[in-house]
Amino acid sequence: MTSSRLATIFTVLSIAHGVNAQPASHEGEAVFSPVTWNRLVNAADEPHNWLMYNGTLDSQRFSRLDQINIDTVGDLELKWAHHIPQLDRAETTPLVVDGIMFITESPSNVVAVDAVTGRPFWRYNHPLPDDLRVCCGRNNRGVAILGETLYMSTLDAHLVAIDGRSGSLVWNREVADHRSGYSKTAAPLIVKDRVVTGIAGGEYGIRGFLDAYDADTGEREWRTHTIPGPDHPDNRTWAGDSWRTGGSPTWLTGSYDPELNLVYWGTGNPGPDWNGDVRMGDNLYADSVLALDGDTGAMSWYFQFTPHDEHDWDAIQVPVLADIELDGEARKAMLWANRNGFYYTLDRETGEFLLGKPFAKQTWAEGLDSNGRPIRRPDTSPSREGTLVAPIAGGGTNWWSPAYSPRTGLLYVNSFDGEAVFFSREQDYNEGSTFTGGGTETPLPIDHYQSAIRAIEPTTGDIQWEFPITARTRAGVLATAGDLVFSASVEGYFYALDATTGEPLWHIALGGPVHAQPMSYAVNGQQFVTMTIGNTVYTFGLN
Amino acid sequence: MHWKRSTRWMAILLPVLFVAPTVAVTTSAQESENLYTSRLDLRMGRSVFRAQCTTCHGLNAGGGNEGVGPDLTTGRFRRADSDLGLYRIIRDGVPGTSMTGVGTDASEQSVWQLVTYLRSLNDFSSAADLPGSAEAGQRIFVGKGDCAQCHMVNGQGGRLGPNLSLLGEQRDPETIQAALLDPNADVDPRWWTMRATGPNGQSFEGVRMNEDTFTFRIMDAEENLRAFSKYGDWSYERVQTSTMPSYADNLTVDEREDLVAYLYSLRSKP
Numbered sequence: 001m002t003s004s005r006l007a008t009i010f011t012v013l014s015i016a017h018g019v020n021a022q023p024a025s026h027e028g029e030a031v032f033s034p035v036t037w038n039r040l041v042n043a044a045d046e047p048h049n050w051l052m053y054n055g056t057l058d059s060q061r062f063s064r065l066d067q068i069n070i071d072t073v074g075d076l077e078l079k080w081a082h083h084i085p086q087l088d089r090a091e092t093t094p095l096v097v098d099g100i101m102f103i104t105e106s107p108s109n110v111v112a113v114d115a116v117t118g119r120p121f122w123r124y125n126h127p128l129p130d131d132l133r134v135c136c137g138r139n140n141r142g143v144a145i146l147g148e149t150l151y152m153s154t155l156d157a158h159l160v161a162i163d164g165r166s167g168s169l170v171w172n173r174e175v176a177d178h179r180s181g182y183s184k185t186a187a188p189l190i191v192k193d194r195v196v197t198g199i200a201g202g203e204y205g206i207r208g209f210l211d212a213y214d215a216d217t218g219e220r221e222w223r224t225h226t227i228p229g230p231d232h233p234d235n236r237t238w239a240g241d242s243w244r245t246g247g248s249p250t251w252l253t254g255s256y257d258p259e260l261n262l263v264y265w266g267t268g269n270p271g272p273d274w275n276g277d278v279r280m281g282d283n284l285y286a287d288s289v290l291a292l293d294g295d296t297g298a299m300s301w302y303f304q305f306t307p308h309d310e311h312d313w314d315a316i317q318v319p320v321l322a323d324i325e326l327d328g329e330a331r332k333a334m335l336w337a338n339r340n341g342f343y344y345t346l347d348r349e350t351g352e353f354l355l356g357k358p359f360a361k362q363t364w365a366e367g368l369d370s371n372g373r374p375i376r377r378p379d380t381s382p383s384r385e386g387t388l389v390a391p392i393a394g395g396g397t398n399w400w401s402p403a404y405s406p407r408t409g410l411l412y413v414n415s416f417d418g419e420a421v422f423f424s425r426e427q428d429y430n431e432g433s434t435f436t437g438g439g440t441e442t443p444l445p446i447d448h449y450q451s452a453i454r455a456i457e458p459t460t461g462d463i464q465w466e467f468p469i470t471a472r473t474r475a476g477v478l479a480t481a482g483d484l485v486f487s488a489s490v491e492g493y494f495y496a497l498d499a500t501t502g503e504p505l506w507h508i509a510l511g512g513p514v515h516a517q518p519m520s521y522a523v524n525g526q527q528f529v530t531m532t533i534g535n536t537v538y539t540f541g542l543n
Numbered sequence: 544m545h546w547k548r549s550t551r552w553m554a555i556l557l558p559v560l561f562v563a564p565t566v567a568v569t570t571s572a573q574e575s576e577n578l579y580t581s582r583l584d585l586r587m588g589r590s591v592f593r594a595q596c597t598t599c600h601g602l603n604a605g606g607g608n609e610g611v612g613p614d615l616t617t618g619r620f621r622r623a624d625s626d627l628g629l630y631r632i633i634r635d636g637v638p639g640t641s642m643t644g645v646g647t648d649a650s651e652q653s654v655w656q657l658v659t660y661l662r663s664l665n666d667f668s669s670a671a672d673l674p675g676s677a678e679a680g681q682r683i684f685v686g687k688g689d690c691a692q693c694h695m696v697n698g699q700g701g702r703l704g705p706n707l708s709l710l711g712e713q714r715d716p717e718t719i720q721a722a723l724l725d726p727n728a729d730v731d732p733r734w735w736t737m738r739a740t741g742p743n744g745q746s747f748e749g750v751r752m753n754e755d756t757f758t759f760r761i762m763d764a765e766e767n768l769r770a771f772s773k774y775g776d777w778s779y780e781r782v783q784t785s786t787m788p789s790y791a792d793n794l795t796v797d798e799r800e801d802l803v804a805y806l807y808s809l810r811s812k813p
Contacts, residue, residue, distance in 0.1 A: 132643060136599075423602050425593065434595055439602030447732030447754075469756045489756040504774055507757055 026116060026524055031099035032165065034147045037192055041258050047481075048522035050096045052253075053142045053187035054401060055519065058321035059255040061403040062479045063520040067527035068542060069482030073496045073506045075542045079528060080118035082111075082537040089137040089515040090532045093187070093401070093476075095145055096521035101530075102145070102164070103537055104187075107138035108154035112167060116523050118539060122167030126154045133181045133432060135203040139515070141253070142187035144195060146215050151195045153184030159197055159213060171218040175199060179432050181206050187253045191263055191294045194221055198250025202268040202314065205245035205435035210254075210265050210290070212297060222297035226250060226267045226285050234284040242279035245429045247271030248286035252399045255319040257332070260349060261294045264321070264334065268314035273393070274382040275424045275437025276310040283308055287315045289336065291351060301351035305338045307373065310381050311364070311422060312393040312440075313340040320404050320411060321348055326355075326459050335458045337402060337413040339395030340364075343461050344372060357461040359454055360396025361417035364389050382422035382438050392420035393440045394472070401476030401517040403485065408499050410455040410464055412477045412485050418442065418449040446471050453477065453487055455502060465502035469493075476517020478529070486529055488514040494531045494538065510538060577626045579655040588660030591653050595645055604664055612642070618665030618712060629658045665712070673716055673804045675797070680805025683798055688790065690802075696809060702766050703750055704734065704787060711810040719803050723794075726785040736782040737761050739771045747771075750786065 035051055043051045047064035055061050068076065084090050088106035095102045101115040108126040113119060132138070132155050143150040143162075149170055150162045157178040161170035175197065176182035181204025188197040194212040202208070208226035213219065226248040228234045235243055247270050254265035270279055270286035287306040292299055305315045320335040326345070334348040341362030345354040353372030365374040380389050390396075395416070402413045424438040442449075449471040455464040475488040484505070485497040492514065495507035512534020520529045530539045579588075593602065599612030606614040613621070622637060623629045634654050636644030645654060684690045693704035710719065721728065735751045737759050747769055749761030759779065760770045771777050790799060 134643060421602075436597065439593060439597035441602050441605060445732050447735075470754075491755040493756050495756070504757070509757075 026099050029099075032148075033098050035097055035145045037146065037190070040146070040190055047520075048096075049098065050094070050519045050521045052095065052144060052189065053093050054253060054255070054318055057189075057256045057258065059253075059318045059401075060320055060322065060406070060479070061318075061401050061477065061517070061519075062405055062481075064481045065520050065522055065527045066481040066483075067522070067525075068480065068484065068496075068520075068529060070484060070498055070505060072542055073482070073484060076496075076506055076508075076529075076540045077543040078508075079116075079539045079541045081539070082113060082118045084532075084535045084537065086138070087535055089139045090535050090537075091137075091139045091141045091185075091515045092532055092537070093142045093517055093519055094530060094537065095143060096519075097145060097164070099523050100164075101521075102143050102150060104140040104142050104152060106140065108140055108152070108156075110140075110143055110150065110152055110162060110167075112164070115521060115528070115539075118537070124162050124167040124169070126152075126158075126160060128154070128156050129178070131179060132156060132183065133178060133201065133204055134183050134185075135200070135434070137515075139185055141185055144188040144190050146190045146193070146195070149215065151188045151190070151197075151215070153186055153188065153197060155183050155185065157182040157184050157199065157201075159184070159188065159195065159211075159218070161195075161215070161218060173213065173218045173220075175211060176201075176206075180204070181432050181435075184251075186251050189253050189256060189263070190215070191256050194294075196254070196256075196263055196265075196294075198252070198254075198265065200249050200251035200268075202247040202249040202251070202271055203273065203434050203436050204432065205271050205429045206247060206249060207244060208246075208248035208250055208267060208286075210250045210263075210292065210297065224290070224292055224297040224299065226288075226290065228284065237281040237284040239278070239280040245271060245435060246279060246283060246286065247273075248283075249314075249316075251314075252316045252318065255321050256294060257321055257348060260332070262300055262348070263292045263294050263297075264319040264348065265290050265292065266315040266317055266319065268316050269309055269312045272427055272429075272435050272437030273312040274310060274422055274439065275427065276308055276381065277424075278426075278437070279308075281308060287313060287340075289315060289319055289334070289346070289351075291348070303344075303346055303351045303353065303372065305336075305342070305344065305372075305374075306340045309340075310424070311340075311389060311391075313338070313391070313395055314399075315339065316399050317397065318399075318401050319348075320402055322404050322406070322411075322458065324409070324458055333458065335402075335404060335411045335456075337397050337411065337415070337456065339391070339398055340374070341391045341396035342368060342374070343411075343413075343456055345458050345461065346372075355459075355461050358396075359413065359456055359461070359463060360415040361390045361419070362396060363419070382424035384424065386421040386423050386441070388419055388421050388443065390419040391416065392418045392442060393422070394418075398474065400474055401478075403477040403479035404458075405479040405483075405485075405499050407481060407483060408455075408479075409457070409459075410499070411458055412479055412487075412499070413454050413456060414451065414469075414473060414475055414477060414487060415454045415466075416449070416451045416472050418472065451490070453485065453497065453502070455485075455499075467497055467502045467504065473514065475514045478518035478520060480520060480529075486518040486520075486531070488516075488518070488531055488533055490514060492533050494518075494533060494540075508540075510534065510536070512536065577630075577655045577658055579652055580659050584656045584659045585663050587653070588656035588658070588663075591657050592660050596657075599642075604661065615661055616664040618662075626655075626658050626662070629661060630654055633657050673800070673807060675800030675802070675804035677801070677804040677808040679798075680801035680803065680808075683794065683802050684805055687798070688794060688802060693787070702762060703764070705731070707806060707809055709809060709811055711807045714807075716803050716807050719806050720799065722787075723790040723799055723802065725791075726787040726789055730783060730785045732783075734785060736784070736786060737771075738780040738782065739769075740778045740780075742776040751781070754781075 516532035
């Protein structure tokens with residue numbers, strides 16, 4: 001065992017076993033050490049850092065820090081705030097590496113700050129053209145790190161590498177032509193020495209893909225299209241040439257299993273969103289999770305949640321990997337609360353459907369068959385006159401990160417019980433223009449509906465508890481070893497729940513809309529929890 | 544033309560901030576005046592809207608599900624108070640926000656048709672040929688109808704119902720008539736009732752000023768403002784009906800028509 005490994009373990013133990021809350025300080029210390037692939041694989045062993053978008057490669061978004069716990073959470077107080085200058089949706093999850101925090105900002109910028117004070121070291125502002133094609137806000141969700149280099153997606157569909165110490169641009173690669181409707185918003189995922197990254201543009205008739213780039217050079221190593229070409233039999237799940245403009249984007253960060261060497265990534269809606277008549281068939285591999293070889297991008301298996309989707313129910317959720325016991329058998333599982341309103345437990349080695357049931361209001365399916373395929377109800381397709389269906393296009397949940405606690409064995413999901421009237425219409429494809437084939441409307445004021453944090457038992461799909469929050473909340477969730485669940489609500493509350501019971505234990509009104517998810521880290525023995533609300537990144541610790 | 548970013552900002556912001564003088568000085572008559580206002584133009588504008596704008600603003604412009612685009616049906620636009628201001632925003636977008644313009648590739652005609660469509664969403668006739676008398680309706684409002692007990696008009700009246708000073712710009716006569724007959728058919732959640740009961744049995748009830756995940760606030764019948772926590776010692780109940788009575792039996796048909804004529808006459812500019 002190396003001395004650095006021993007030091008890491010000592011740090012973990014000192015944090016995990018109740019060091020008294022002292023004012024954190026690393027004044028004068030040299031901070032920020034290179035992040036090796038080995039550190040990323042073992043990120044759970046250094047819980048004082050938050051080394052990737054979802055915390056760890058299994059994307060459990062579970063912090064092993066427990067200084068802030070059900071007994072101490074009432075003593076949380078604001079430590080610092082960082083204001084994001086560009087007004088838009090702030091969807092960032094910051095990274096923390098040895099006391100340095102990296103925050104992405106709208107539209108495609110990143111700032112490095114002291115994680116103790118929030119004060120900046122450097123800033124990188126990415127220049128953007130004026131003719132962007134973005135469906136849903138000028139936003140960015142975070143960076144990835146390998147060595148001393150950060151990797152960031154940009155709205156003009158580029159991938160950039162930035163020096164983590166200075167903010168200098170290292171390389172800049174065009175992933176796709178933004179003028180055709182492509183854009184990039186998600187944090188990349190490091191897999192060994194590659195940067196794996198997806199693409200957005202499902203409302204612009206793109207053809208989706210997932211890419212891997214050499215982290216040093218920026219050269220592309222593999223590309224896997226999420227709609228197979230005409231030489232593949234699954235291409236026949238698209239009528240005619242509809243596959244060419246079929247969408248199936250990959251606009252959120254996936255997960256990775258080092259033992260299986262499989263990258264897991266969700267795919268978005270087929271296009272046009274609401275007119276399925278022009279793309280008859282199952283439309284593979286839209287609305288699916290793909291399991292790809294980490295070295296080649298070759299597909300190992302896929303599971304399609306919503307065949308022939310006509311409601312814009314992207315399977316753009318974070319694949320949560322957890323080892324569970326199901327019917328007395330140990331399973332390498334994948335836990336997935338989908339935008340279509342159903343929760344799924346899959347076998348992540350094979351893609352086998354293990355169980356599934358609704359976790360949010362849904363009216364479009366009788367249930368799932370033994371293979372996990374939905375049993376559709378008649379007359380639920382969008383129509384010229386409008387068809388009332390639950391969930392809404394935005395889903396029973398969306399891209400908002402769920403969290404899984406190995407201590408409680410529960411998956412925590414921000415869910416929404418809503419409904420919408422779905423309309424379809426004919427629309428010609430024009431490159432670079434929106435290509436949706438319809439639209440939606442919510443029939444009643446939002447006060448008639450309900451959001452909730454729901455705790456799902458992955459071996460049954462049952463909801464263990466729920467905590468109602470104001471509709472419609474777009475916040476992710478963090479679970480911690482302090483047996484807390486942190487999240488936020490649409491009106492700007494940041495709050496902590498008891499992870500076992502759902503009882504609210506602490507909250508503070510921060511007064512802005514939320515589109516982000518919490519994360520936690522520690523510096524010199526003091527645990528912090530960070531959440532972006534409105535256009536401000538807030539960090540709390542014990543007083 | 545490819546403008547530098549700073550030049551482009553100025554080009555967008557100046558017309559929005561100084562609409563009237565800028566129009567007169569810096570734009571041609573063709574640019575500043577909407578020549579595409581026919582019914583066909585309106586239909587074309589609606590078609591363009593449904594192709595380009597519904598993802599953020601909703602199919603009928605009432606606001607997007609994702610909360611990205613605001614409601615465009617109110618007739619009031621935060622960043623533009625003229626047709627030219629709307630034209631510029633539609634074409635160029637709003638820098639620093641999610642609002643991307645349709646760009647200079649779009650024809651001038653199609654952008655103006657979009658303006659025509661947006662204007663049509665709030666185009667209530669100002670001189671409707673209604674059967675009732677607005678003067679008589681005003682007397683009913685403050686008298687037999689007892690409407691002023693709860694509703695304010697131009698600073699006079701109660702606070703327990705919506706301020707009706709601009710109702711004629713917000714609702715058509717048929718909708719106003721329907722609300723008088725069946726107030727519970729479409730109750731804005733702002734006017735639901737909240738009931739709070741304390742640990743010692745004390746209770747308060749009032750219109751729902753605001754409710755969120757952890758708290759709610761009411762105005763009681765005496766117009767006192769009160770705030771409560773959902774997770775303290777108080778229990779609470781939400782009542783989704785209106786506090787307004789139906790006027791189906793309390794007013795005659797003629798009286799209701801007079802009242803509708805009065806309410807529909809309430810505008811910022813007579």
